[in-house]
Amino acid sequence: MDRLLQSVKININENIYVKDPESSDLGKRIIQESILMVNEMGFESFTFKKLGVKIGSNESSIYRYFENKHKLLLYLASWYWGWLEYQLVFATNGIGNPKEKLKKAIEIVTKVTEEDSSFSHINEVLLNKIVINEYSKSYLTKEVDAENKEGYFIIYKRLVTRISDMIKAINPDYKHPSSLSSTILEGSLHQYFLKDHFPSLTDCKEGNDTSTYFQNLVFSTIKP
Amino acid sequence: MDRLLQSVKININENIYVKDPESSDLGKRIIQESILMVNEMGFESFTFKKLGVKIGSNESSIYRYFENKHKLLLYLASWYWGWLEYQLVFATNGIGNPKEKLKKAIEIVTKVTEEDSSFSHINEVLLNKIVINEYSKSYLTKEVDAENKEGYFIIYKRLVTRISDMIKAINPDYKHPSSLSSTILEGSLHQYFLKDHFPSLTDCKEGNDTSTYFQNLVFSTIKP
DNA sequence: CCAAATATAATAGTATTACTATCATATAGT
DNA sequence: ACTATATGATAGTAATACTATTATATTTGG
Numbered sequence: 001m002d003r004l005l006q007s008v009k010i011n012i013n014e015n016i017y018v019k020d021p022e023s024s025d026l027g028k029r030i031i032q033e034s035i036l037m038v039n040e041m042g043f044e045s046f047t048f049k050k051l052g053v054k055i056g057s058n059e060s061s062i063y064r065y066f067e068n069k070h071k072l073l074l075y076l077a078s079w080y081w082g083w084l085e086y087q088l089v090f091a092t093n094g095i096g097n098p099k100e101k102l103k104k105a106i107e108i109v110t111k112v113t114e115e116d117s118s119f120s121h122i123n124e125v126l127l128n129k130i131v132i133n134e135y136s137k138s139y140l141t142k143e144v145d146a147e148n149k150e151g152y153f154i155i156y157k158r159l160v161t162r163i164s165d166m167i168k169a170i171n172p173d174y175k176h177p178s179s180l181s182s183t184i185l186e187g188s189l190h191q192y193f194l195k196d197h198f199p200s201l202t203d204c205k206e207g208n209d210t211s212t213y214f215q216n217l218v219f220s221t222i223k224p
Numbered sequence: 225m226d227r228l229l230q231s232v233k234i235n236i237n238e239n240i241y242v243k244d245p246e247s248s249d250l251g252k253r254i255i256q257e258s259i260l261m262v263n264e265m266g267f268e269s270f271t272f273k274k275l276g277v278k279i280g281s282n283e284s285s286i287y288r289y290f291e292n293k294h295k296l297l298l299y300l301a302s303w304y305w306g307w308l309e310y311q312l313v314f315a316t317n318g319i320g321n322p323k324e325k326l327k328k329a330i331e332i333v334t335k336v337t338e339e340d341s342s343f344s345h346i347n348e349v350l351l352n353k354i355v356i357n358e359y360s361k362s363y364l365t366k367e368v369d370a371e372n373k374e375g376y377f378i379i380y381k382r383l384v385t386r387i388s389d390m391i392k393a394i395n396p397d398y399k400h401p402s403s404l405s406s407t408i409l410e411g412s413l414h415q416y417f418l419k420d421h422f423p424s425l426t427d428c429k430e431g432n433d434t435s436t437y438f439q440n441l442v443f444s445t446i447k448p
Numbered sequence: 449c450c451a452a453a454t455a456t457a458a459t460a461g462t463a464t465t466a467c468t469a470t471c472a473t474a475t476a477g478t
Numbered sequence: 479a480c481t482a483t484a485t486g487a488t489a490g491t492a493a494t495a496c497t498a499t500t501a502t503a504t505t506t507g508g
Contacts, residue, residue, distance in 0.1 A: 466492095
């Protein structure tokens with residue numbers, strides 16, 4: 001997988017950034033360090049000023065890449081979902097059996113994140129933690145409808161649709177394929193959050209517990 | 225139901241507030257108007273200064289009830305979950321059949337919110353909208369572990385546990401009762417959010433769609 | 449290789465937020 | 479009427495989230 005991915009670039013809506021952070025060294029440092037910092041101090045405490053100090057650059061220079069930190073969060077989240085989508089498509093493409101295919105898809109989107117050496121400036125493990133802790137904040141806003149119209153959530157929506165389509169392929173009569181798909185994606189993040197902070201509210205403790213939980217949930221629910 | 229509830233007070237952890245807002249007229253106006261305002265402008269734009277203007281009071285007076293707006297959000301959320309818990313216990317108490325009981329419980333926590341005249345200063349319909357749009361922000365913070373230790377989320381946790389226990393009563397061998405219970409509560413809020421902002425990601429369009437979705441999900445998954 | 453374009457850095461300034469502190473006034477209970 | 483307690487008014491502070499301007503590097507095209 002590594003070799004192939006080396007030439008892949010995750011494609012992100014151009015309106016999310018002012019200048020493409022992939023286009024320069026400073027841009028990549030902004031992404032790289034913002035992942036470390038947001039993970040470390042949380043999105044609320046994170047500021048462009050602090051990021052500037054950390055990367056030895058200036059606040060005003062960061063504003064040339066992103067309008068504000070909310071847009072940066074949208075960028076990081078889009079990158080994460082784009083990366084997951086790529087893995088999902090790659091891993092399920094050759095599978096003919098619809099049930100095997102969906103099973104694999106659920107495994108991909110619910111399993112514990114592992115480092116991907118193809119993107120050296122991005123720490124996928126920490127980025128996954130950011131998505132678990134901060135993604136909701138990117139859409140639980142008053143601007144969500146306008147931003148949705150701008151296409152800022154398109155990759156995430158496409159991912160939900162892909163899994164929804166796989167569910168339909170197994171049981172075209174099941175009444176809630178989209179709800180079930182969105183429940184898997186959002187619910188998986190939530191179970192990981194609970195594991196770390198409210199362990200009594202989840203049974204997903206380690207390894208592939210989360211995958212097992214959702215695979216069982218989905219296949220019991222949709223039957224053939 | 226109305227008569228009985230008139231003497232009920234939702235019991236909220238005393239450390240969430242500085243002074244009990246139920247203990248005075250100003251306190252109740254703070255709660256009443258904050259629900260309208262947070263719903264109207266979103267939690268980010270909401271400030272104590274603006275609230276003061278709206279209720280014809282002073283910023284500094286509001287600080288005598290809540291340390292900050294985060295604590296006020298914790299209060300509103302706790303009140304909401306306490307209110308839901310009361311309805312759940314009340315509605316399921318007499319039901320002997322475990323399946324009927326769980327079915328009713330899921331209906332209560334997933335159905336569309338209706339006004340409850342027992343609490344005249346609280347608009348439950350708007351409060352439900354606030355919980356849908358803002359609740360995640362109350363725990364997706366760096367302080368979550370400390371605040372959990374303080375007991376700020378205890379009502380919500382008790383609700384999850386209640387439903388988890390009902391699942392266990394039906395099938396003691398099912399491996400993920402807590403995960404399933406937390407998926408219902410959190411997933412229900414999410415489906416309502418999707419309905420309003422990402423309709424293509426949900427099949428829950430109106431009336432009792434959400435209840436039907438989750439009842440079907442749960443009973444298919446746990447079987448007998 | 450020089451000029452011009454472009455990228456980055458430095459500095460300053462602004463409105464708003466999220467408070468804290470102090471003092472004044474109103475009201476309520478004994 | 480006295481005194482506690484609740485509320486209101488005002489002022490002040492550090493930090494945030496920017497915008498604007500100017501200066502200095504760095505790149506690149508002729």
